Amino acid sequence: MKHIIILGDGMADWKVPALGDKTLLQYAHTPNMDRIARMGRSGLLQTVPEGFHPGSEVANSSILGYDQHKVYEGRGPLEAASIGVELDPDDLALRCNLICIEDGKIKNHSCGRLETEDADILVRFLQEKLGNDRIHFYTGVQYRHLLVIKGGNKHLQCTPPHDVPGTPFRDCMVRAEVPEAQETADLLNRLILESQQLLSGHPLNIRRRQEGRDPANSIWPWGGGYRPAMTPLTVTYPQIRRGAVITAVDLMRGIGRYAGLQVIDVEGATGLYDTNYEGKAQAAIDALREGDFVYLHVEASDEAGHDGNVELKLQTIENLDRRAVGPIMEAVKDWDEPVAIAVLPDHPTPCAHRTHTAEPIPFAIYYPGIEPDSVQTFDEEAARQGSYGLLKGDEFIREFMKH
Secondary structure, three states, X not given: OEEEEEEEOOEEOOOEHHHOOEOHHHHOOOHHHHHHHHHOEEEEEEOOXXXXXXXXXXXXXXXXXXXXXXXXXXXXXXXHHHXXXXXXXXXXXXXXXXXXEEOOEEEEOOOOOOOHHHHHHHHHHHHHXXXXXXXXXXXXXXXXXXXXXXXXXXXXXXXXXXXXXXXXXXXXXXXEOOHHHHHHHHHHHHHHHHHHHHHHOOHHHHHHHHOOOXXXXXXXXXXXXXXXXXXXXXXXXXXXXXXXXXXXXXXXXXXXXXXXXXXXXXXXXXXXXXXXXXXXXXHHHHHHHHOOEEEEEEOHHHHXXXXXXXXXXXXXXXXXXXXXXXXXXXXXXXXXXXXXXXXXXXXXXXXXXXXXXXXXXXXXXXXXXXXXXXXXXXXXXXXOOOOOOEEEOOHHXXXXXXX
């Protein structure tokens, strides 16, 4: 049996009064995800272990069965793997956002949808002005980039910028958790302040302001760690002989590489509401035809949740259902080798909260021959009645892969 996980990042949400106290998954028109729930079995999954921040790197690697107490090293090393940066044992790799600061406050975590081509100009500029043998900036995608500090200490308190929109940035700067990390914290804070001086007057940002767009006027390092020790999925699950991950997000590419999966890039995949759903769905079908495991990750709903945009998040959920889930189900239904399909988010990103939360998320699994439970729709409330109950740790992936 082949296996595909279709993941809508951040799809889960809270009840919205304007939607009749329904969650977005309850309110959205999702006939294909509902069909998976109706024909299969549902449950809840705790993707964020107690004591861990509800980041996508934690949630997605947990879904794949990785014990966070053994492998968690933050987003930085995953970003490094995704863009082919080899880390030495003492390299501290940090996710490095380009963000917008206005009136001393973090206006947003993404500087108003920065294009990668423009970001590359700014990252190269920062490397020229601030980089040296110890400090290196690497271009990633859009606003998501990489900062590597040789000999850096990872025991830092770094605030994800998407958690604190509207907060004075100085209240959220890097703090050392142990005395040995103070030098690294001081270095990162100095880089933040120096980047603001350099980026504010850059011609690209001057042009962005003239055009009424948010400038990318500060770096924001966070999610630091060293190279993680992750056993490839092909070792843990021998039935996975050839697996793939399809995503527009660097951290997911990094998880995929460490997990031993082929990373497939799709033209027009943006990580936003305008992503190429059809292209990603077709890439998943092709990869599943040639291999036996696919992790299809779609970021759009998470970004809409961070923006607090209920209407846009509804659109992204319905787009995923109509333009990806439906075509995949139709393509594989008559294959000689049956296909198991799971659909789920990684964590909630409630529009009212505008950042991730750690509540359990709904999931549904279908494969030919499964005995359905009583659940008829795919959403947070319906999944509570599912026959799988509440799963934790690697229970989801082991249940999914045993068929």
